Amino acid sequence: xxxxxxxxxxxxxxxxxxxxxxxxxxxxxxxxxxxxxxxxxxxxxxxxxxxxxxxxxxxxxxxxxxxxxxxxxxxxxxxxxxxxxxxxxxxxxxxxxxxxxxxxxxxxxxxxxxxxxxxxxxxxxxxxxxxxxxxxxxxxxxxxxxxxxxxxxxxxxxxxxxxxxxxxxxxxxxxxxxxxxxxxxxxxxxxxxxxxxxxxxxxxxxxxxxxxxxxxxxxxxxxxxxxxxxxxxxxxxxxxxxxxxxxxxxxxxxxxxxxxxxxxxxxxxxxxxxxxxxxxxxxxxxxxxxxxxxxxxxxxxxxxxxxxxxxxxxxxxxxxxxxxxxxxxxxx
Ligand code: ADP
Ligand code: MG
Ligand code: MG
Numbered sequence: 001x002x003x004x005x006x007x008x009x010x011x012x013x014x015x016x017x018x019x020x021x022x023x024x025x026x027x028x029x030x031x032x033x034x035x036x037x038x039x040x041x042x043x044x045x046x047x048x049x050x051x052x053x054x055x056x057x058x059x060x061x062x063x064x065x066x067x068x069x070x071x072x073x074x075x076x077x078x079x080x081x082x083x084x085x086x087x088x089x090x091x092x093x094x095x096x097x098x099x100x101x102x103x104x105x106x107x108x109x110x111x112x113x114x115x116x117x118x119x120x121x122x123x124x125x126x127x128x129x130x131x132x133x134x135x136x137x138x139x140x141x142x143x144x145x146x147x148x149x150x151x152x153x154x155x156x157x158x159x160x161x162x163x164x165x166x167x168x169x170x171x172x173x174x175x176x177x178x179x180x181x182x183x184x185x186x187x188x189x190x191x192x193x194x195x196x197x198x199x200x201x202x203x204x205x206x207x208x209x210x211x212x213x214x215x216x217x218x219x220x221x222x223x224x225x226x227x228x229x230x231x232x233x234x235x236x237x238x239x240x241x242x243x244x245x246x247x248x249x250x251x252x253x254x255x256x257x258x259x260x261x262x263x264x265x266x267x268x269x270x271x272x273x274x275x276x277x278x279x280x281x282x283x284x285x286x287x288x289x290x291x292x293x294x295x296x297x298x299x300x301x302x303x304x305x306x307x308x309x310x311x312x313x314x315x316x317x318x319x320x321x322x323x324x325x326x327x328x329x330x331x332x
Contacts (some may be wrong), residue, residue, distance in 0.1 A: 067137065099147065
């Protein structure tokens with residue numbers, strides 16, 4: 001009988017991608033099947049991480065303004081997907097954000113200082129996804145201007161989540177939860193009939209890693225086969241001398257942390273690269289523009305928390321998202 005007896009599951013947690021990664025494969029008893037997925041995570045991190053000097057992304061950046069760099073299929077595809085989202089979002093999401101990320105020292109928020117305006121203007125001038133040249137035949141990437149830098153921080157975990165899903169599926173796994181530091185990817189559901197349940201983190205009571213825990217939450221998502229990715233201004237930030245919160249999602253137009261009236265954005269889509277890129281883009285765009293984007297595109301659901309603590313979920317979430325009682329009061 002369904003639900004009776006303890007279900008077999010193998011789980012492994014590891015630190016990678018600068019966060020905590022957990023993979024739980026249901027209906028499985030051999031822990032060996034989790035080895036290849038974690039190998040794949042490290043392989044992709046080595047290729048895509050702009051902060052490690054010998055990654056392919058760093059090689060592309062080092063050759064900016066000089067020559068195209070031939071890269072692996074993974075790196076080529078990740079850059080290509082990133083460019084597609086840069087185009088679709090009109091540059092709210094821009095994979096050439098690197099010079100601004102480096103200037104703001106986003107990866108080491110403890111060291112954060114507010115840069116001088118001329119430095120922001122100078123870094124911002126290098127940010128332009130339209131100056132990335134892909135050559136499909138050669139599998140090369142070229143940055144037209146010296147000083148340009150790709151940083152895939154806002155899409156890499158999504159891309160890697162999709163890749164891990166593919167590895168697990170090739171191993172015959174039909175039901176799994178992949179959690180890359182809060183980027184969640186689902187294979188199947190809890191059972192054929194039951195979806196997985198995923199708690200949505202409360203931006204006022206954030207968890208340091210992942211979105212599944214007993215801490216205060218906004219509500220519960222009931223989903224299967226898709227990806228759930230959250231971006232927020234509370235993940236990496238520093239408090240400036242003016243008392244303001246300087247967080248890690250930058251507006252390419254201003255060169256400053258985005259101030260669009262949003263506190264948190266969760267996107268639910270079929271693939272995790274989409275959800276990752278769009279959660280970051282929507283954070284930059286703000287609620288109205290994001291809702292317009294969602295209306296004009298198929299297959300995207302989202303839950304927003306505004307800086308004045310309203311929760312707004314897309315209409316399509318009515319069946320799959322239940323607000324916690326007493327939590328801000330949400331609307332669909
Ligand atoms: P997290 O890294 O916490 O999962 P995001 O997916 O929103 O959050 O990605 C934020 C990261 O992406 C930043 O740390 C930075 O490296 C990069 N980034 C910041 N702003 C942008 C932007 N407007 N477009 C593309 N990448 C960005
Ligand atoms: Mg993102
Ligand atoms: Mg993210």
